Amino acid sequence: xxxxxxxxxxxxxxxxxxxxxxxxxxxxxxxxxxxxxxxxxxxxxxxxxxxxxxxxxxxxxxxxxxxxxxxxxxxxxxxxxxxxxxxxxxxxxxxxxxxxxxxxxxxxxxxxxxxxxxxxxxxxxxxxxxxxxxxxxxxxxxxxxxxxxxxxxxxxxxxxxxxxxxxxxxxxxxxxxxxxxxxxxxxxxxxxxxxxxxxxxxxxxxxxxxxxxxxxxxxxxxxxxxxxxxxxxxxxxxxxxxxxxxxxxxxxxxxxxxxxxxxxxxxxxxxxxxxxxxxxxxxxxxxxxxxxxxxxxxxxxxxxxxxxxxxxxxxxxxxxxxxxxxxxxxxxxxxxxxxxxxxxxxxxxxxxxxxxxxxxxxxxxxxxxxxxxxxxxxxxxxxxxxxxxxxxxxxxxxxxxxxxxxxxxxxxxxxxxxxxxxxxxxxxxxxxxxxxxxxxxxxxxxxxxxxxxxxxxxxxxxxxxxxxxxxxxxxxxxxxxxxxxxxxxxxxxxxxxxxxxxxxxxxxxxxxxxxxxxxxxxxxxxxxxxxxxxxxxxxxxxxxxxxxxxxxxxxxxxxxxxxxxxxxxxxxxxxxxxxxxxxxxxxxxxxxxxxxxxxxxxxxxxxxxxxxxxxxxxxxxxxxxxxxxxxxxxxxxxxxxxxxxxxxxxxxxxxxxxxxx
Numbered sequence: 001x002x003x004x005x006x007x008x009x010x011x012x013x014x015x016x017x018x019x020x021x022x023x024x025x026x027x028x029x030x031x032x033x034x035x036x037x038x039x040x041x042x043x044x045x046x047x048x049x050x051x052x053x054x055x056x057x058x059x060x061x062x063x064x065x066x067x068x069x070x071x072x073x074x075x076x077x078x079x080x081x082x083x084x085x086x087x088x089x090x091x092x093x094x095x096x097x098x099x100x101x102x103x104x105x106x107x108x109x110x111x112x113x114x115x116x117x118x119x120x121x122x123x124x125x126x127x128x129x130x131x132x133x134x135x136x137x138x139x140x141x142x143x144x145x146x147x148x149x150x151x152x153x154x155x156x157x158x159x160x161x162x163x164x165x166x167x168x169x170x171x172x173x174x175x176x177x178x179x180x181x182x183x184x185x186x187x188x189x190x191x192x193x194x195x196x197x198x199x200x201x202x203x204x205x206x207x208x209x210x211x212x213x214x215x216x217x218x219x220x221x222x223x224x225x226x227x228x229x230x231x232x233x234x235x236x237x238x239x240x241x242x243x244x245x246x247x248x249x250x251x252x253x254x255x256x257x258x259x260x261x262x263x264x265x266x267x268x269x270x271x272x273x274x275x276x277x278x279x280x281x282x283x284x285x286x287x288x289x290x291x292x293x294x295x296x297x298x299x300x301x302x303x304x305x306x307x308x309x310x311x312x313x314x315x316x317x318x319x320x321x322x323x324x325x326x327x328x329x330x331x332x333x334x335x336x337x338x339x340x341x342x343x344x345x346x347x348x349x350x351x352x353x354x355x356x357x358x359x360x361x362x363x364x365x366x367x368x369x370x371x372x373x374x375x376x377x378x379x380x381x382x383x384x385x386x387x388x389x390x391x392x393x394x395x396x397x398x399x400x401x402x403x404x405x406x407x408x409x410x411x412x413x414x415x416x417x418x419x420x421x422x423x424x425x426x427x428x429x430x431x432x433x434x435x436x437x438x439x440x441x442x443x444x445x446x447x448x449x450x451x452x453x454x455x456x457x458x459x460x461x462x463x464x465x466x467x468x469x470x471x472x473x474x475x476x477x478x479x480x481x482x483x484x485x486x487x488x489x490x491x492x493x494x495x496x497x498x499x500x501x502x503x504x505x506x507x508x509x510x511x512x513x514x515x516x517x518x519x520x521x522x523x524x525x526x527x528x529x530x531x532x533x534x535x536x537x538x539x540x541x542x543x544x545x546x547x548x549x550x551x552x553x554x555x556x557x558x559x560x561x562x563x564x565x566x567x568x569x570x571x572x573x574x575x576x577x578x579x580x581x582x583x584x585x586x587x588x589x590x591x592x593x594x595x596x597x598x599x600x601x602x603x604x605x606x607x608x609x610x611x612x613x614x615x616x617x618x619x620x621x622x623x624x625x626x627x628x629x630x631x632x633x634x635x636x637x638x639x640x641x642x643x644x645x646x647x648x649x650x651x652x653x654x655x656x657x658x659x660x661x
Contacts, residue, residue: 002555002556002559003513003514003515003519003552003556004045004552005552005555005556005559006538006548006551006552006555007043007044007045009538009657010275011298011586011655012279012298012299012302012585012586013296013298013299014275014284015294017030018030018283018284018287018291019040019041019275019278019283019284020040026291029290029291030283030287030290030291031283032290033251033282033283033290034250034251034281034282034283035250035251035264036249036250036263036264036269036270036271037269037270037271038246038250038270038271038272038273038278038281039270039271039272039273040273040274040275040278040281040284041272041273041274041275042274042275043274043275044081044238044239044274045081046274047236047238047272047273047274048081048082048084048085048236049085050272051082051170051234051236051272052082052085052086052089053085053089055071055086055168055170056086056089056095058167058168059095059096059097059099059100060095062099062167063096063099067099068099068100068101068136068163069099069100069101069167069168070100070101070103070160070163070164070165070166070167070168071100071101071102071103071166071167071168071169071170072102072103072104072105072166072168072169072170072222072226072230073102073103073104073105073122073126073170074105074106074170074171074172074180075104075105075106075118075121075122075208076172076207076208077172077207078172078173078236078237078238079170079172079236080125082170082236083125083126086126086130087126087129087130090129090130090131096131097130097131097132098131098132098133100132100136101136101137101138101163102127102132102136102137102138103138103139103156103159103160103166103222104118104119104122104137104138104139104140105169105171105180105221105222106118106140106180106181106219106220106221106222107119107139107140107141107142107219107220108142108197108205108208108215108216108218108219109140109142109144109149109194109216109217109218109219109220110142110143110146110216110217110218111142111143111216112461113460113461114142114143116209116214116461117142117208118142118208119139119140119142121208138156138159140152140156140192140220142216142220149194149220152220153191153192153193153194153220154192156192156222157191157192157226160226165229165230165231166226166229166230166231167230167231167232168230168231168232168233168234169226169227169230169232169233169234170234170236171227171233171234171235171236172235172236172237173235173236173237173242173245173246173249173260174200174201174204174245175200175204175241175242175245176200176201176204176245177245177248177249177257177258177259177260177261178200178201178204178259178260179224179227179235179259179260179263180221180222180227181195181197181201181205181219181221182195182221182223182224182227182259183195183200183201183259184256184257184258184259185256185257186223186224186256186259187224187256188224188225188228188256188262189223189224189225190223190224190225191222191223191225191226192220192221192222192223192226193220193221193223194218194219194220195218195219195220195221196217196218197215197216197217197218197219201219202215205219207509208509209461209509214461224259224262227262227263227266228262228265228266231268232268232269233263233266233268233269233270234269234270234271234272235249235260235263235269235270235271235272236271236272236273237271237272237273237274237277238273238274238276238277239274239276239277240276240277240279240580242273242276242277243276243277243278243279243280243281244280245260246271246273246277246278246280246281247280247281247282248260248261249261249263249271250271250281251281251282285302286303286306286327287299288303288327288328288330289327292330293330295330295331295334297348298585298586299585300331300341300344300345301345301348301349301584301585302583302584302585303328303331304318304341304342304345305584305585305639305643307322307323307326307328308642308643309642310326311326314642314643314644315342315345315346315349315643315644316342316343316346316644317644318338318341318342319338320332320337320338322338323338323341346643346644346645349584349587349640349643349645350645351367351368351369352369352587352588352589352590352653353590353592353640353645353646353651354368354369354370354589354590354591355399355591355592356368356370356399356403357370357396357399357400357573357589357591357654358370358375358376358377358379358400358403358405358533359371359372359373359375359377360372361373361375369588369589369654369656370533370571370589371571374532375405376403376404376405376406377405377406377531377532377533378405378406378408378529378530378531378532378533379400379405379406379407379408379531379532379533379534379535380408380409380410380525380526380529380531380533380534380535381393381397381407381408381409381410381534381535382410382412382522382534382535382536382537382550382554383409383410383411383412383481383537384412384413384537384546384547384550384551385411385412385413385415385418385477385546386411386413386414386415386477386478386480386481386484386608387415387477387480387481387484387605387608387611387625388537388547388577389409389411389481389484389485389488390484390485390488390601390604390605390607390608391577391605391625391626391628391629392537392575392576392577392629392652393535393575393652393654394488394600394601394604394605394629395591395593395597395598395600395601395633395650395652396535396575396591396652396654397409397488397489397604398488398489398597398600398601398604399591399597400489401488401489401490402489405533406495407489407490407495408490408495408496408497408529408531409481409485409490409495409496409497410497410499410522410525411478411481411496411497411498411499412499412501412504412522412550412553413499413500413501413504413546413550414470414473414474414477414478414498414500414504414505415474415477416465416470416471416473416474416477416505417465417470417473417507417508417509418473418477418610418611419473419476419477419610420610421455421459421469423473423476423610424451424455424469424472424473424476425451425452425455425456427472427476428448428449428451428452428472429448429452431444431445431448432445432448432449432452435448447468450468451468451469451472454466454469455469464506464507464508465507465508466507467507470505470507474500476610477608477610478498480607480608480609480610480611481496481498481608482496483607484604484605484607484608487600487603487604487607488604497525499521499522499525501518501521501522501550501553502515502517502518502521503515503518503549503553504546504549511546511549514549514552514553514556518553519553519556519557519560521553522553522554522556522557523557523560523561526557526558526561526567527561527564530564530566530567531566531570532566532569532570532571533570533571533572533573534554534570534571534572534573535572535573535574535575535654536550536551536554536555536572536573536574536575536657537550537551537574537575537576537577538551538574538575538576538655538657539551539576539577547577551574555657555659558572558659559659559660562659562660567659571656572656572657572658572659573589573654573655573656573657574654574655574656574657575652575653575654576653580632581632581633581635581636581653582653582654582655584639584643586655587653587654587655588654588655588656589653589654589655589656590636590640590651590652590653590654591651591652591653591654592637592646592648592649592650592651593633593637593648593649593650593651593652594648594649595649597649597650598630598633598649598650601626601629601630601633602626602629602630605625605626605629606626608625611625612624630650633650633651633652634649634650636650636651636652636653637649637650637651
């Protein structure tokens, strides 16, 4: 059973010499714009193994000398794979942590319960599974009295010094370039202190709690000065969503606006990233600026789109001078003139546009992204949450139904924890009142009153949701999904499938790993329908998110069915979520959306009322989901227009996934 096939998806063929230079000279050429030593690995798991081994080796060296190894560790998602490797090494390779002293980098404050904080999560992720001495673990107390905070912060720094400083500090980096909770404007001299959580920092902290409303007012965090005094610093970053921060940290100017950039002034700092997080580094994204390139169609398209944006010209107006003056002289040598390259790229992008996402019947499909036959097609749209279908591809969903394809939609998870308690109370009050008027049996009414009372007066923050509450929340999302699917054009309820994959059903923010039961459910659906076309959420940015786990479930099921004849003739398209579109060099199908269709898509999204302003997991973006979707779709259409192609109101874009059959 292959449970991580998404990690093998390589949209961009990045020559290994860009991230694994053959010698010191090549390394110096490729990295000449990088101001911190940066190592790129193909996956987060590979990088985490190397990080864990490097630190384990240092722990063992200290053990041989009879000395303590003192390090600081973060919470969050980035280090989890490192922690899992340490636990494995402890169990299978007898790595001991008896000589290790750990300082935890931050804790939220004030906590209503110690079980809800960062320290509790680190115990569950690492500390409870290794043989570290309890007296060697130091952490801020999220429940301390307010008048004790200043003394604690001072003593925390003194405790570090009593151990002769930190041998190693392991760091993640936030989307706003914050390290620990040192955000923009933090001074180089900052030490351990209480920081109030506002704006982006508060939204990032919400990932640790059930909703943003449950995030404490502040966090006690180590400072930049604490970090800079450590003898070794390692900053890690995984996934596409970290690529912008990585390039600002590594290639940008040192600035308090980018606290992670302070590491450029540390003598023993290094950055470790996976290929996705390295995407914006010059040697990966714009290699023609630092070396000679291995040109393929995607790299050529990326270079020309970049050149158009740099010169503010459409493709067909680019000149030889534009190419030679911006590092793209190699393309002139390969193709003879700017005109030849321009025509090639223009036609390539033009052929991605289609108003027939399921294929146009009785048409020449040689230059179309989807086949003309069979028609109509059996189609499955996989939606990780109960609203991703309409948010991410609502226009295409509606178009497929209008063009008479046999469309099914499969909601992979219940989405039950993403419903606010107030929504449940409102529905339960409605249920209570209806039952009081129309039924003699008090069972349902009493159950509704019981749930209302629990949510208002008894619920404890940090505990798993009660089964009755989860049922109500899941039911709310299920009925919203039905309404959205019907509005999009599905006529029959037997074409709406609720898979309720078990990995999601923990009642907590933290989910289980993908398992055989999850894959079996997806596999059974595919065998029953045997589609000609599939749409799956292809968000690759978050190594641990629900979208990626759901993608892995579908890809694993496909892998197990790869010998089926119908699958060999099935085309699989990946769409992206509400936040970002596929980069232009990857897009293989772009579906135009008219103003009327965009309004229809908005209305489909609005069927999901529980996911409006009060939804627990709206993320870092202030816009509502329909606003994010419209802005993204309009931006895609505008980019096509800027490149010199037709002007549309909006567009939804897709990338094909080709399984290894």
